[in-house]
Amino acid sequence: MLETERLILRPPKPEDFEPWAAFMADEQAARFIGGVQPRPLVWRGICVMAGAWTLFGFAMFSVIEKATGRWIGRLGPWQPESWPGTEIGWGLVRAVWGRGYATEGATAAMDWAFATLGWTDVIHCIDARNVASQRVAARLGSRFLRDADLPPPIQQTTQIWGQTKAEWQARRRAR
Numbered sequence: 001m002l003e004t005e006r007l008i009l010r011p012p013k014p015e016d017f018e019p020w021a022a023f024m025a026d027e028q029a030a031r032f033i034g035g036v037q038p039r040p041l042v043w044r045g046i047c048v049m050a051g052a053w054t055l056f057g058f059a060m061f062s063v064i065e066k067a068t069g070r071w072i073g074r075l076g077p078w079q080p081e082s083w084p085g086t087e088i089g090w091g092l093v094r095a096v097w098g099r100g101y102a103t104e105g106a107t108a109a110m111d112w113a114f115a116t117l118g119w120t121d122v123i124h125c126i127d128a129r130n131v132a133s134q135r136v137a138a139r140l141g142s143r144f145l146r147d148a149d150l151p152p153p154i155q156q157t158t159q160i161w162g163q164t165k166a167e168w169q170a171r172r173r174a175r
Helices: 014-025 039-056 101-117 131-139 165-174
Strands: 007-010 061-065 071-078 087-092 121-126 143-149 157-164
Touching: 007 101, 014 039, 014 071, 061 101, 071 101, 087 101, 101 121, 101 131, 101 165, 121 131, 121 165, 131 143, 131 157, 157 165
Parallel strands: 087 121
Antiparallel strands: 007 061, 061 071, 071 087, 121 157, 143 157
């Protein structure tokens, strides 16, 4: 579990399923993360995250807003088979967009991934039309690196943004 000023990041729990299903039913919120999903597919998705935590010791965290205790999204480390790199990704419910939660949570997740997982670089897979996530990546100090094709079942071209651990650490020291 990680804690920031306003967020708790923890592995998914069974009680996260209902808000996660509502999140993935929201066309705008799900637009750039695979699109709207029916409840059975969301169930499989949350189980994949929980299973990755068990098998590999990392996956995306459930994001809990401290002030309310509510589940507001998922973010963090992600690297499925054939993925284009070690990713820190994010997806939050629309009700909290614009509050800086993606940047705050991703900052904690990147610190953790570099320190605990030993990652040497981080990427963010961002749809070319997702200007809001491009801005989050830029605030994190990441830059556009290249286009890449995501593996099945996604099979789409995405932008790869990212940075090295050394770049991240230099930026953190400069603050």
